Amino acid sequence: MEQDLTETQAPELDAPSDVLSPEDYVAALVKTAKGAAGRLATLSTAVKNQALLAMADGLEAQEAELLAANEKDLEPFDSTPERKAVADRLRLTAERVRDMAAGIRDIARLPDPLGETPKMWTRPNGMQVGRMRVPIGVIGIIYEARPNVTADSAALCLKSGNVCLLRGGSEALHSNTAIAKVLSDSAEKAGVPSGAITFVDRPEREIVQLLLKQDRWIDLIIPRGGESLMKTIAEHATIPVLKHDQGVCHTYVDVDADPLVAEQICLNAKVQRPSTCNAMETLLVHQTIARTWLPHLVGRLTAAKVEVRGCPKTIQLCPEVKPAAEDDFGREFLDLILAVKVVKNMDEALEHIATFGSQHTEAIVTKDYARAMRFLREVDAGAVLVNASTRLNDGYQFGLGAEIGISTSRLHARGPMGLEELTCSKFVVLGSGQIRE
Amino acid sequence: MEQDLTETQAPELDAPSDVLSPEDYVAALVKTAKGAAGRLATLSTAVKNQALLAMADGLEAQEAELLAANEKDLEPFDSTPERKAVADRLRLTAERVRDMAAGIRDIARLPDPLGETPKMWTRPNGMQVGRMRVPIGVIGIIYEARPNVTADSAALCLKSGNVCLLRGGSEALHSNTAIAKVLSDSAEKAGVPSGAITFVDRPEREIVQLLLKQDRWIDLIIPRGGESLMKTIAEHATIPVLKHDQGVCHTYVDVDADPLVAEQICLNAKVQRPSTCNAMETLLVHQTIARTWLPHLVGRLTAAKVEVRGCPKTIQLCPEVKPAAEDDFGREFLDLILAVKVVKNMDEALEHIATFGSQHTEAIVTKDYARAMRFLREVDAGAVLVNASTRLNDGYQFGLGAEIGISTSRLHARGPMGLEELTCSKFVVLGSGQIRE
Numbered sequence: 001m002e003q004d005l006t007e008t009q010a011p012e013l014d015a016p017s018d019v020l021s022p023e024d025y026v027a028a029l030v031k032t033a034k035g036a037a038g039r040l041a042t043l044s045t046a047v048k049n050q051a052l053l054a055m056a057d058g059l060e061a062q063e064a065e066l067l068a069a070n071e072k073d074l075e076p077f078d079s080t081p082e083r084k085a086v087a088d089r090l091r092l093t094a095e096r097v098r099d100m101a102a103g104i105r106d107i108a109r110l111p112d113p114l115g116e117t118p119k120m121w122t123r124p125n126g127m128q129v130g131r132m133r134v135p136i137g138v139i140g141i142i143y144e145a146r147p148n149v150t151a152d153s154a155a156l157c158l159k160s161g162n163v164c165l166l167r168g169g170s171e172a173l174h175s176n177t178a179i180a181k182v183l184s185d186s187a188e189k190a191g192v193p194s195g196a197i198t199f200v201d202r203p204e205r206e207i208v209q210l211l212l213k214q215d216r217w218i219d220l221i222i223p224r225g226g227e228s229l230m231k232t233i234a235e236h237a238t239i240p241v242l243k244h245d246q247g248v249c250h251t252y253v254d255v256d257a258d259p260l261v262a263e264q265i266c267l268n269a270k271v272q273r274p275s276t277c278n279a280m281e282t283l284l285v286h287q288t289i290a291r292t293w294l295p296h297l298v299g300r301l302t303a304a305k306v307e308v309r310g311c312p313k314t315i316q317l318c319p320e321v322k323p324a325a326e327d328d329f330g331r332e333f334l335d336l337i338l339a340v341k342v343v344k345n346m347d348e349a350l351e352h353i354a355t356f357g358s359q360h361t362e363a364i365v366t367k368d369y370a371r372a373m374r375f376l377r378e379v380d381a382g383a384v385l386v387n388a389s390t391r392l393n394d395g396y397q398f399g400l401g402a403e404i405g406i407s408t409s410r411l412h413a414r415g416p417m418g419l420e421e422l423t424c425s426k427f428v429v430l431g432s433g434q435i436r437e
Numbered sequence: 438m439e440q441d442l443t444e445t446q447a448p449e450l451d452a453p454s455d456v457l458s459p460e461d462y463v464a465a466l467v468k469t470a471k472g473a474a475g476r477l478a479t480l481s482t483a484v485k486n487q488a489l490l491a492m493a494d495g496l497e498a499q500e501a502e503l504l505a506a507n508e509k510d511l512e513p514f515d516s517t518p519e520r521k522a523v524a525d526r527l528r529l530t531a532e533r534v535r536d537m538a539a540g541i542r543d544i545a546r547l548p549d550p551l552g553e554t555p556k557m558w559t560r561p562n563g564m565q566v567g568r569m570r571v572p573i574g575v576i577g578i579i580y581e582a583r584p585n586v587t588a589d590s591a592a593l594c595l596k597s598g599n600v601c602l603l604r605g606g607s608e609a610l611h612s613n614t615a616i617a618k619v620l621s622d623s624a625e626k627a628g629v630p631s632g633a634i635t636f637v638d639r640p641e642r643e644i645v646q647l648l649l650k651q652d653r654w655i656d657l658i659i660p661r662g663g664e665s666l667m668k669t670i671a672e673h674a675t676i677p678v679l680k681h682d683q684g685v686c687h688t689y690v691d692v693d694a695d696p697l698v699a700e701q702i703c704l705n706a707k708v709q710r711p712s713t714c715n716a717m718e719t720l721l722v723h724q725t726i727a728r729t730w731l732p733h734l735v736g737r738l739t740a741a742k743v744e745v746r747g748c749p750k751t752i753q754l755c756p757e758v759k760p761a762a763e764d765d766f767g768r769e770f771l772d773l774i775l776a777v778k779v780v781k782n783m784d785e786a787l788e789h790i791a792t793f794g795s796q797h798t799e800a801i802v803t804k805d806y807a808r809a810m811r812f813l814r815e816v817d818a819g820a821v822l823v824n825a826s827t828r829l830n831d832g833y834q835f836g837l838g839a840e841i842g843i844s845t846s847r848l849h850a851r852g853p854m855g856l857e858e859l860t861c862s863k864f865v866v867l868g869s870g871q872i873r874e
Contacts, residue, residue, distance in 0.1 A: 136848065380863070414864075
């Protein structure tokens, strides 16, 4: 990553960056980032799209270098199964590099969200008023996931006119550094201001804590990671945060559910990709339909290698099921495990969801109109679905084009965050001499 | 205020509240507030509107009690001019009580923002997706202003389905307590859950710091007050905050401005109500128009008792003007004082605004189309106006119906905050058996 500091107060970065103190290093990074924000905000859509295509081409052209950097990250991982799982997520292949490039080209094809003014209205004094989409500014993204997050985040931020300040996990440092350098170099050659894609290329944990205090330079923090990261952020951030936190998602199968539809939705919600935040973790079944439907479903789940943990009524109906521990309800398994509870009625289901849900994704399966509408209205979550799998709560599935993740915050953006959610607004007024009376 | 605790963990509130420790007092308040949130969120518009009308009637019926409580707040204020200004802001009169009631009735007439789903779209798999407006939850409002803020805030929160937790300034404690009791009692009798309007009736400063840590129970903090309040909040809040901070607003009079329009707009922006955050604090004038126009404007400003503080070029043109100190630029005077700077061109004006503005309200006066559009696009502020007075940046003036204030945050709500800005959204999905492939 090239660092072209425009502010004279910033520490000199010609020396190798690892000789700077963490404080000076962070100060230099955030000033570089902020320095790019003004020019990036008004860059034309054409230039941004050319830069995105150049970034995609750059990744493909530098495939060998990216795979070599990735090898260095993979070295410490031997073949114990746990470490192998991490290595699998970390590993870059020619195909994964092509996928990253394809993802960036997709983002180039999406409409530019900036300048959009959904409506303007005329006031009695004749002035026209509207809200115009503008960039948020500098967005710090702190993540622990696969290296492709580096490419996705940089592309989404660039398209929405935001500077990104990327901090990846230390286990992927070589891969992320190499990817970020290709992206940043390619973007700059295409006319994007230096600093628009800024990568934190030092692994010290202290640096995250310093970043979280830079409210003068960073406008928003988006964390994507585990509990310990979320805790650090809650303790230290003086910057607004949009959390991407855990999902404890329920499906409620109503007395009036179509049995086949309910079966397909429940299997999909649990099995299709159990390690994701929108997978079902607890199934709630109305007691009447449970008698006939639940034993059959449990058979299908077991055949799909799902470990079912049931409430006492579930076990009465399906004696082969393991009893659920108290804390299995409200737990994010992220695995082929499902807690099942038989409920007396919809009130009990709603109360269970309000108590144990994480307000991420909640679904009902029913043929009854009134109960469908009541569930939609009363359940408080980022996404509430009728007769659909919780796994569909996703930016691509919802038609947002691409997503930077699923926000579990309430304000500004809740649920999948696409390009629109990476903008804020300003009021614009077209007047002809109006004054306040 | 009645406190009807539904959670058994909450400390007992039958004893007089001042015997509780601040920690227990705050814990009881926030649980009462949170306990009301679920039922309030789904209350019908008809019940909410009846409650608002009952609140307005209640204030008028209890006028004598409110004025008596207000007298207790006024007692410590003698007749020194400074203290008299505070007393003037604090004072309730029969007319001000009627104004509060009228404001609440206006809010009853506004459309209910909840449930609004601006659009739904159909995905290739046939499911329909949209965003529905829902309440934020529990909103803590911390303010230092006139007692009418208590009534405005309670009414706006109730209409938008949010529980409000109100903490006013200690100088208005008796008045605010009396107002909040009338509002809360009237609302409860009309069917609003107890706790929906929760007032902090103890004055200790420590209580604000405790409130700012209640992220489990409070969803949003809206502070309205001076620098020391904002500092406390920045240091202690673990809850999302929408700031209502200072406005350092500029008007740029372009070379192609209509002289008469520019004069009317500048006089209005400075003089109409100089103590507000959207009043003009600095005037930027293009050097060419300045020669003829500025001396005339300075004469008009001086006649209106404005103290003008000018840059050296301003003083060349208007020798009677005082020189501006360096820190007069970027300063929020909130008074009949104006800093004036003559600029070479629009670039210099934009740079000055980017450096010294507080991103609150910025205006240009010009007849030139291209410069008007460039100003709209490039200036980063909550409201950017062409040929209109900065004083028009206001929820009522913009047609939002009513406002809880002008947000200076970037995320969620920027500029005037009406009922819509007091909501968040959830995705709703109407499916017919869709699963993820």
